Amino acid sequence: MLGRRYLQNPFPDFVPGEGQTAVSDKQIKSLIKLYVETILEKYDTVADERGDLYVGDAGVSLMFWKLYKSEHTRPMFPDALKQAVAFMSTAKEKCKPYLKRSSERFSFVCGNAGIYAVSAAISMAVEDTKTMANDLAVFKTGMPASLEKMHTKTGCDGFMVGRAGYLSGCYWLNKVLGHKVISDDDVISICQMIIASGREYSKIRKSPSPLAYLHHGTQYLGAAHGMCGIFHMLLDSPWFRTIPISAPKDVLLDIKISIDLFVELQDSVGNFPVSMEDLLTGRDPERRLVHWCHGAPGAVYMLAKAYLIFNEEKYLNAIRLASDLVWNRGVLRKGPGICHGVASGGYVFLLLFRLTNEMMYHYRALKFMELLINPIFQGEARMPDRPYSLFEGVAGTVCFLIDLLDPDQASFPFMDAFH
Ligand SMILES: [Zn+2]
Secondary structure, eight states: OOSSSSSOSOOOOOOOOEEEEEOOOOHHHHHEEEEEEEEHHOOTTTTTOOOOOTTTTHHHHHHHHHHHHOOTTGGOOOHHHHHHHHHHHHHHHHGGGTOHHHHHHOOOOOOOOHHHHHHHHHHHTTOOOHHHHHHHHHTTTTTHHHOOOOOTTOOOOSSTTTTHHHHHHHHHHHSSSSSOOOOOHHHHHHHHHHHHHHHHHHHHOSSSSSOOOOTTOOBOOOOTTSSHHHHHHHHHGGGGGSOOOEEEEHHHHHHHHHHHHTTOOOOTTTTOSSSSHHHTOOOGGGGOOOOOSSHHHHHHHHHHHHHHHHOOOHHHHHHHHHHHHHHHHOTTOOSTOOOOOOOOHHHHHHHHHHHHHHHHHHHHHHHHHHHHHHHHHHHHHHSSSSSSSSHHHHHHHHHHHHHHHHHGGGOOOTBBBHH
């Protein structure tokens, strides 16, 4: 069909007991090597003005840090940590002009907070305590900045540039550095702002969802700009890490009702609308995006978190349905990346494998790796705008492949449902 966003999946689906073949660790490692060599050869640091995690130097730096952290890849790349430091140092040069902007201080994936969080982890790895202290001090300037204003009408709660992203940075740092760099009280104060903002906007829009959010004039629902990313980070907060849940009752109720209303929006093939506007205008569900940024492949992380906390099968069923959608429609023409490419779908299978331990999902994840070396896919897929970056390009695909070598520890970057 002309104009389709996806290619037909060339592989048969998993059949229990059939002993179907899939790629080996050796093949995965050789693809990692190829991608990393290509990045080192072709990554254009001059074209990146911002240095951020999304498509900039800091994202490539994160990939090298991950290569260093994994025992499967560390011996393959003895200079990985050095490369991580080098890419990070250009990222930090580029982000200097933004240091004074309040909104940049807590912008994570596309802003300074993400750069300094990853830099802190790398500084720890190279045992540079002075730089690490400075990195953390800069990251923490995001805390008061994120609490400054409500910004309800423009939206500043999302994952890419808003409070949810900053929270994900707090959780990531606390985990990676091995101690609480950001206190529970500080985290909760941001969560309270997100709740207040969601309630205020819900009232303005008279939304049936007790929490509603806006990003640049649109009520996005997905992981990158919308509700899923925001609810995920609320569910990751100290409120939900205790048994019983310690969130105030009214807050718990508003979060739970909002999530359950979202789950009801899943269509028969497993996808979700991009935005409330998309839903209300009755856009053809067939045209819905199957990306991490928009659609079911991003929603699954929040649903997994909800499943682990509330233990209700409907969340797991929604993820299984999303996985079927990815299997059938996730061979994306947009290339190999984790935001709107094949690896965004590959991560869905890794998530389900961790959740269920069912071999079908491991098989599907391996097959999505195999797509990357499939001549039909290579011939038909388009080159992303930033082909070597973390979210659009192969730096993110490398992260997926590293996780494929160690599926029990796999997690989409900064969206770990299990920690
Ligand atoms: Zn995307």
